[in-house]
Amino acid sequence: MENFSRVEKIGEGTYGVVYKARDKVTGKEIALKKIKLENEPEGVPSTALREISVLRELKHPAVVRLLDVLLADTKLFLVFEFLHMDLKRLMDITKGPLQLDLVKSYLRQLLEGVAYCHAHRVLHRDLKPQNLLVDVEGHIKLADFGLARAFGIPVRAYTHEVVTLWYRAPEILLGAKFYSTAVDVWSLACIYAEMASGRTLFPGDSEIDQLFRVFRALGTPGEDVWPGARLLPDYRAAFPRWPRREARLLLPAADSGSAARPTRREPVREHVAVRAERARVGARRPAAPLPVERAPGAARPAAAAFSAFHRLRRSSRRLLISVELISLSPVNKYLYFF
Known part of the structure; x- marks a missing residue:
């Protein structure tokens, strides 16, 4: 050392x-x-x-x-x-939606990274803004693989209490012991919506509240939408019946003028520059x-x-x-x- x-x-x-x-x-x-x-x-x-x-x-x-x-x-x-900070910190600094072209860049990188993990038979299982690292050059990277696991044949029962609550897929909330790469994709979709809107998509304070927030926004799933959902351990016939809605209605409309603007990476760069200046002027001990x-x-x-x-x-x-x-x-x- x-x-x-x-x-x-x-x-x-x-x-x-x-x-x-x-x-x-x-x-x-x-x-x-x-x-x-x-x-x-x-x-x-x-x-x-x-x-x-x-x-x-x-x-x-x-x-x-x-x-x-x-x-x-x-x-x-x-x-x-x-890398300079995590995505959660960047969004806290920005205090609102990220620039649309930066959101697109981040989303593409994340999708490519998750697709690579899945191609190598690895589920991350804990995707959230705190586990995504960013730098001043506009890169974003998957980090904190402490809950990751391999998947494949033979099919095994997985731990269902994974993924931070706000980014947890409905099948996990319903107690599924067998799940797939879709749980990571759900988490990414929630993160994308948060980057684009500046707010958490489903900020539940308990598992049932989280589940009902999803159902309220997208509709309570039936056999026509999600075959087999009613067979999951924690599904209840007494769940409220919210009407089906399109997921695209949850996301902010794309800014038609954003394509003409260069990608903004200033929030990260400016934050790093301010910290460096404070360190220089503040006469900190080595x-x-x-x-x-x-x-x-x-x-x-x-x-x-x-x-x-x-x-x-x-x-x-x-x-x-x-x-x-x-x-x-x-x-x-x-x-x-x-």
Whole structure:
């Protein structure tokens, strides 16, 4: 870890903290996700293992790049390419709809990225603005694959409590144990509507409220629209019967004059420029480097590394083996265990 200097904390998730850092050798900015393992009896959390295994396999411009995985005693560091902010933060800064041509650009990139994941038999299962990263050049990338899983034959029952509530597909809300790539597409459609309108499409505060918001907007599904919906575990015959409506009525009308305007990427660029200026003028203290913690056995001859491996605690040995297995295992085979 001595090759990186920490700049600032930029986020915190369910199993770790994310820092903006700088590679001392190349000078490039990177994102470091630190995963603490002290309270994990099995070593590394399954969500982290999923993310590592998936991102070792997926290589696409619209998928965030995992650059390295570093082990340092009771900590695991995931090294990612750095992007300036997530889509949620960008929309909060904009305080309204994004420019239509930027929405179109983002949507195309997201569709291409999700199509790539699905072609490689991976469901993301947690698409939301907080898990989409953007930069000043207009790129947007899928991130946070902690809930991702492989799909295919044999068909397996999946966990139905996935995807943040506002972006959760109706089949999951109705308790489906078997679902497909459509759950990611539903999430993308909700995100698209939010980018274009500046407001959350279905901001439910409970599962039943979320479901009724969808039914109220699109109509309560019948066999003619959704064959088999009534057979799902949580479908009730007593559901209110809202009339069917076209989905396009939920989305704002396209601005006919937007095509003549250049794509606006100023919100991200301006935000980054303001932060840089504040850092320069504010005379902040230099960022402290990350603690120097070398993974046992790093950059040593094979015999010494083997000896160092046996001096590790049992939990650390299990973690190291897990990380190495990830690098050797195809993503589909590995993820079937979760």
